[in-house]
Amino acid sequence: MAGLAHALSSIRRADSLAGRSTLASTIDARAKLLASLWVVGVLASFPSYEVASLLPLALFPVVLLVTGEVPLGWLCGRLLLALPFVLMVGMLNPWLDPSPMASPWGAPIAAGWFSLASILLRGLIAVSSALLLLATTGIIRIGYAMSALGLPAVLVNQVLFLYRYLFVVGEELARTVQAWQLRRAGKPRHGVPPHQLKLLLAAVLARTFQRAMRIHQAMLARGFDGQLRLPSAPRWHLRDTVFLLFWIAFPLLARLVDIPLTLGRLLTGA
Amino acid sequence: MSHHLLQVENLGFAYPGQAPALDKVSFTLHHGEAVAVVGGNGAGKSTLLQLLTGFLMPAQGQIRVGELRVERRTLPQLRRTLGFVFQNPDDQLFMPTVYEDVAFGPLNLGVSPQDIDRVVIHALEQVGAASLAGRAPWELSGGQKRAVAIAGVLAMQPDILILDEPSDALDPAARRRLIGLLQRFEHTKLIATHDLDLVLDVCSRVIVLSQGRVLANARPLELFSDDALLAQASLERPLSMQTRGSIPNASHLRPIREIK
Amino acid sequence: MHMADALLSPEVGASFLAASLTALAIGARRLQASLQEDSQLVALMGVLGAFVFAAQMINFSIPGTGSSGHLGGGMLLAILLGPWAGLIVIASVLLVQALFFADGGLLAWGANVFNLGVVSCLILYPLIYCTLAGDGNSRTRVTLAAVLACTLSTTLGATGVALETAASGITRLPLPEFLTLMIPIHLAIGFVEGLVTAGVLAALAQRRGGFSGRPLQAGSRGIIASFILAALLTGGVLSWLASAHPDGLEWSIERLGATHLLEEAPVDALHRQSAQVQQITAILPDYELPAALPKAGIVAPGVSIAGIVGSLATLALVALVALILRRPSRRIK
Numbered sequence: 001m002a003g004l005a006h007a008l009s010s011i012r013r014a015d016s017l018a019g020r021s022t023l024a025s026t027i028d029a030r031a032k033l034l035a036s037l038w039v040v041g042v043l044a045s046f047p048s049y050e051v052a053s054l055l056p057l058a059l060f061p062v063v064l065l066v067t068g069e070v071p072l073g074w075l076c077g078r079l080l081l082a083l084p085f086v087l088m089v090g091m092l093n094p095w096l097d098p099s100p101m102a103s104p105w106g107a108p109i110a111a112g113w114f115s116l117a118s119i120l121l122r123g124l125i126a127v128s129s130a131l132l133l134l135a136t137t138g139i140i141r142i143g144y145a146m147s148a149l150g151l152p153a154v155l156v157n158q159v160l161f162l163y164r165y166l167f168v169v170g171e172e173l174a175r176t177v178q179a180w181q182l183r184r185a186g187k188p189r190h191g192v193p194p195h196q197l198k199l200l201l202a203a204v205l206a207r208t209f210q211r212a213m214r215i216h217q218a219m220l221a222r223g224f225d226g227q228l229r230l231p232s233a234p235r236w237h238l239r240d241t242v243f244l245l246f247w248i249a250f251p252l253l254a255r256l257v258d259i260p261l262t263l264g265r266l267l268t269g270a
Numbered sequence: 271m272s273h274h275l276l277q278v279e280n281l282g283f284a285y286p287g288q289a290p291a292l293d294k295v296s297f298t299l300h301h302g303e304a305v306a307v308v309g310g311n312g313a314g315k316s317t318l319l320q321l322l323t324g325f326l327m328p329a330q331g332q333i334r335v336g337e338l339r340v341e342r343r344t345l346p347q348l349r350r351t352l353g354f355v356f357q358n359p360d361d362q363l364f365m366p367t368v369y370e371d372v373a374f375g376p377l378n379l380g381v382s383p384q385d386i387d388r389v390v391i392h393a394l395e396q397v398g399a400a401s402l403a404g405r406a407p408w409e410l411s412g413g414q415k416r417a418v419a420i421a422g423v424l425a426m427q428p429d430i431l432i433l434d435e436p437s438d439a440l441d442p443a444a445r446r447r448l449i450g451l452l453q454r455f456e457h458t459k460l461i462a463t464h465d466l467d468l469v470l471d472v473c474s475r476v477i478v479l480s481q482g483r484v485l486a487n488a489r490p491l492e493l494f495s496d497d498a499l500l501a502q503a504s505l506e507r508p509l510s511m512q513t514r515g516s517i518p519n520a521s522h523l524r525p526i527r528e529i530k
Numbered sequence: 531m532h533m534a535d536a537l538l539s540p541e542v543g544a545s546f547l548a549a550s551l552t553a554l555a556i557g558a559r560r561l562q563a564s565l566q567e568d569s570q571l572v573a574l575m576g577v578l579g580a581f582v583f584a585a586q587m588i589n590f591s592i593p594g595t596g597s598s599g600h601l602g603g604g605m606l607l608a609i610l611l612g613p614w615a616g617l618i619v620i621a622s623v624l625l626v627q628a629l630f631f632a633d634g635g636l637l638a639w640g641a642n643v644f645n646l647g648v649v650s651c652l653i654l655y656p657l658i659y660c661t662l663a664g665d666g667n668s669r670t671r672v673t674l675a676a677v678l679a680c681t682l683s684t685t686l687g688a689t690g691v692a693l694e695t696a697a698s699g700i701t702r703l704p705l706p707e708f709l710t711l712m713i714p715i716h717l718a719i720g721f722v723e724g725l726v727t728a729g730v731l732a733a734l735a736q737r738r739g740g741f742s743g744r745p746l747q748a749g750s751r752g753i754i755a756s757f758i759l760a761a762l763l764t765g766g767v768l769s770w771l772a773s774a775h776p777d778g779l780e781w782s783i784e785r786l787g788a789t790h791l792l793e794e795a796p797v798d799a800l801h802r803q804s805a806q807v808q809q810i811t812a813i814l815p816d817y818e819l820p821a822a823l824p825k826a827g828i829v830a831p832g833v834s835i836a837g838i839v840g841s842l843a844t845l846a847l848v849a850l851v852a853l854i855l856r857r858p859s860r861r862i863k
Contacts, residue, residue: 011630013400015406022854040637048700052841059848066852082632086536089708092702097702112702119701123536127632130535134470134629140366142629151551152558154565158622160366160777161576162583166626167408168360169580170587177588182698189596194722198729201585205734208581209574214574216701217325221354222426223346224569248272263847264840364573 004174008167010078014131017070018138024068028240029137029145035060035247036133040126042251049101049114054121054263056254060247062129068136075128075135082127083120090119139163168211173204274298275336275458276322276430282330284319291317291484294331304452304459306469306490309479310504311406315462318479319434322412323354335430336416350379350422353428353457357435358413368399368418371407375426393425395417397451413444417451430458466494466508476505531625533636533642533691546694547640553648554621554681557614564568566606571615579619582607590726599719602687604650605680610657613651620647643691645690650683654704658682669732676731685718688712 018025026034039060046054065075097112100161134142140160177192180200192200217226253259276299284290292314299305320326322333324345326514333340335351340440353443356362365371372390381389394400397417407415416436423431437445445468452459452472461473469476469490476493480503486493493499494507506512535543565571582603589598603623608616621643634642662675692712696705740846 003589004584007587007631014630017768019404020759021440033797037636040535040635041540041543042638044535044538044543044698044700048702052844055841055844055848056843059851062848062852063855066855067746078632084531084536089534089537089695089703093702096704115700115702117535122700123534126635126637128730130628130632130636133636139629143366152555152562154558154561155554155618155621157572158579158618159625161364161572162365162579162619162622163626164366164407165577165580166583169577170584173581173584173588194590194593195728195729197588197590198726199733200588201726201735205581205730208577209734211361212570212574212577214356214358215364215577216570218354218356218362218364219374219569219573221323221349221352221356222375222422223349224374224572225346225566227380227566234766235847256468260840260844261837264836264838265641267839267843268836364576 004030004170004177008170008174011166013074014135015138017068017135018141020069022069022136024064024065024103024132026239027136027243028236029141030148031206031240031244032064032133032137032237033142033145033149035244038248039129042255043122043125045255046118046122048118049111051114051117051121052168052259053254054118054125055206056187056259057125058121061125061132064129064132064136068132068133070135076130078131082131083123086119086123090116093119105202129189131255165211169204169208173200176200176204182230273274274334275301276302276460277334278318278322278331279334280331281318281321281328281333283321283326283328290482292321294333295377295482295484296478296486297477297484299458299460302456302458303474303475303479304461305475307460307462307475307477308464308469308505309485312481313479313503314482315479316434317464317482319354319432322432323352324348336411347438350426351429353423353426353431355420355423355431355433357438358405359412359419360424362419362437363415366406367403368394368405369403369408370406371418372403372422375422379426389425393421396424398447402526411444412439412441413447416440416444416448418519420451428457429458431455433459433461433463435463435465436461437463437468466490466505467510470508470510471495478505480504532624532634533638533645533694535638537695537698537700538635538638538641539700540637542694542698543637546644547637549795550621550643550648552602552653553617554643558618561618566641575611575615575619578607578610579622582619583623586623590722592722595713595718597718599715599722601726602646602650602680602684604646605655605676605683605723606730608651608655609676609727609731613655616651616655617643617647641690641694644846645687649686649690650679654679654686655722661856669728672731673725673728674683676728677721680724680727681717681720681833684716684723685713688716738749805815 004038039057043054043057064070065072094110094113095112097115098110100108101111101114102108137145140163143156143159146159147153174246176198180192180196191197271526278295278297281292281295282290283292295314295318301455307318307469309315313392315328322340324340324342327342328340335348338344338348340348354431363371366372369390372393373386376386376389377383390403391400396405397420399414399417399421402410402418403413407418410418420433420436420498421430433452437448440448445465446492449468452461459472461469463469473490476488476490478493478499486496486499487504494511497507500506561571582601585601585603587600589600591598604620606614607619610616611619621639624639624642624646625635628635628639628642659679662678663672666672689709689712691707692708695701695703695708713789
């Protein structure tokens with residue numbers, strides 16, 4: 001299925017971005033992870049009709065984008081894929097919530113337009129923050145950051161193990177599905193019929209079990225005793241503290257003070 | 271250490287409900303020797319390796335590594351001595367980066383985190399892969415994966431290297447590099463393979479398995495000249511010892527892997 | 531269906547993050563012990579996680595509907611690995627999806643682990659699957675159990691998304707309508723997922739000679755029961771939060787409208803219009819507009835202009851920061 005092959009190649013692409021050495025990639029993964037969570041958390045705490053006052057938070061993804069030297073085209077492509085669900089849920093707001101609110105140009109419009117715009121802006125900032133966290137850090141360092149921040153080693157190791165075998169198992173499944181597609185009569189369908197899917201999955205799953213057994217043997221052969229040893233976290237630098245403190249303070253400021261409105265009042269003298 | 275590093279005596283094993291996979295197999299490996307185990311599919315090579323590494327336990331006979339018998343109790347010690355390189359490097363490289371994968375074994379053996387860097391870099395240098403340390407296994411070529419898998423085993427400083435089909439799925443250049451690598455190692459080596467040309471280049475002795483029994487145990491050149499014996503073991507002369515058209519029906523005898 | 535950051539309030543996001551992290555911590559502690567005896571579980575969890583991740587990308591057709599869906603895989607994992615390992619594997623799949631595809635999100639990860647992992651592995655697996663499937667030897671019982679458990683699990687997962695969205699109050703989509711949108715398709719997807727799960731189990735059993743999954747570990751039931759209790763409590767707290775959540779509409783009217791009021795005719799016209807629309811659609815019966823609203827609905831134009839100018843200025847500043855940060859890297863090149 002094109003979906004699977006496409007997903008695998010886009011993971012590869014994100015990964016190759018994370019592998020480069022940039023200004024953003026030198027910041028400790030723990031600092032970036034906590035900052036991203038905090039920004040998304042503060043973003044979520046804005047009331048549902050706020051639009052303009054959310055804008056300052058866009059600084060976070062923009063800074064990551066620029067200092068991480070991430071291509072804008074890549075981010076836009078990923079955003080287009082990630083936003084439809086949010087759009088679907090928010091789309092009806094203008095009809096569901098027709099109570100009038102002042103529009104910037106004076107005439108009242110349905111309040112739902114504001115909440116829809118707010119949801120889209122939230123989606124843009126939150127989704128790009130998560131994607132850029134990955135593109136400037138990489139899943140492996142995020143995993144170690146999670147472990148350093150106290151998440152269970154079993155979970156972190158599971159994330160790393162899953163990621164390691166994503167390509168191996170994913171490509172095996174993609175090949176199996178492709179072989180099936182080549183052999184079926186060329187009737188276009190919405191997807192694999194369930195009774196055939198179960199056979200495809202069972203075949204790959206059985207091989208996956210065998211692979212797990214071989215991997216386990218390879219682990220045993222190299223002295224695995226059931227205890228997972230993750231390497232210790234890299235050193236925390238002053239710049240990481242500065243980065244984290246700034247991204248805790250700035251979203252708070254943006255939440256407490258409506259920065260665009262204050263700026264606008266200053267500029268227009270209103 | 272005894273003179274005989276690895277001794278296999280009268281080894282027998284059968285999978286439930288099947289004919290014996292190994293039957294009265296005996297051989298010895300001396301220090302520093304490189305020995306090949308060859309044989310057609312189903313001859314018992316894989317079973318032998320599984321028994322040597324303690325993933326299967328023998329039904330009869332015994333295996334001794336130095337003075338230690340292979341049994342459940344001695345496995346942790348044996349696994350320091352025996353370095354097993356798996357056929358498919360994807361099964362062996364399970365950590366997210368090359369560096370961590372090579373570090374996995376030594377960390378389990380109790381090498382302290384301060385020393386691990388030196389151990390890992392040294393192992394990677396031995397296989398000429400130090401520049402790959404930060405890469406993810408799935409980014410590597412087949413030859414690189416193989417080299418890193420071997421480094422992961424070397425990092426545990428084993429006395430004996432056991433390699434399962436080391437030249438499997440390598441392109442000719444990568445295979446040539448692998449042969450150079452194997453020639454340089456001073457470890458005692460046991461190599462299970464279909465690649466008889468590699469055997470000619472690397473090994474001083476060949477054990478031929480057929481239907482679970484040892485058919486021959488001899489020097490490569492002697493053995494590879496005996497066409498009758500080779501045919502009996504579903505083998506044929508190494509390509510470098512063939513002249514075109516010298517072997518009747520060669521094309522259908524050649525393993526599919528090579529035709530591809 | 532994944533919950534998204536953009537639809538989540540911090541209270542809801544944080545409560546679910548806390549609930550899911552607690553479940554994961556308990557699961558990790560229990561697994562740590564069993565890993566010492568059965569170290570193969572590590573490798574098995576890893577590759578099965580990759581398998582479910584990949585399998586989720588393959589769409590299956592839903593017979594008779596013309597639409598398609600994909601597996602969740604939570605129930606399959608719980609059956610193959612046991613509830614705790616299943617939960618941890620699902621959590622890892624969701625994390626990788628959140629980071630690589632922004633499917634869900636960072637804050638929403640907890641909610642998604644709850645909807646897709648806790649519900650299927652810790653609640654439906656022991657209650658429905660284990661009860662109905664028995665020892666796993668009867669194919670009919672396994673199929674029945676898998677179909678029922680999967681149908682419930684996708685449906686409850688979708689219900690979770692709807693409830694969390696409603697409790698967060700960011701979007702105005704009312705709960706009943708949201709549920710009507712979500713539930714029928716998820717019933718169908720869950721039904722097919724159940725059939726596929728049962729089929730995979732049966733085919734696997736044939737290949738592996740009677741493999742029927744891991745038995746429910748002794749002592750799990752107690753913890754799982756306490757989890758159901760915790761889930762109910764979380765639900766209670768959530769609905770309390772939802773009702774106590776300051777209503778966004780009132781809040782913004784208070785804030786914007788209290789300062790400058792304009793009494794102009796268009797508002798009344800628009801209000802009448804919108805009230806009409808509301809009566810016709812009758813989707814929001816509770817939202818009868820308060821009498822004060824026409825007066826409160828409009829803000830002085832000055833503020834609005836300041837707002838627009840300020841927004842543009844903010845964007846310009848953000849762009850400026852971007853330009854400044856960009857310079858050093860250019861020089862290097």
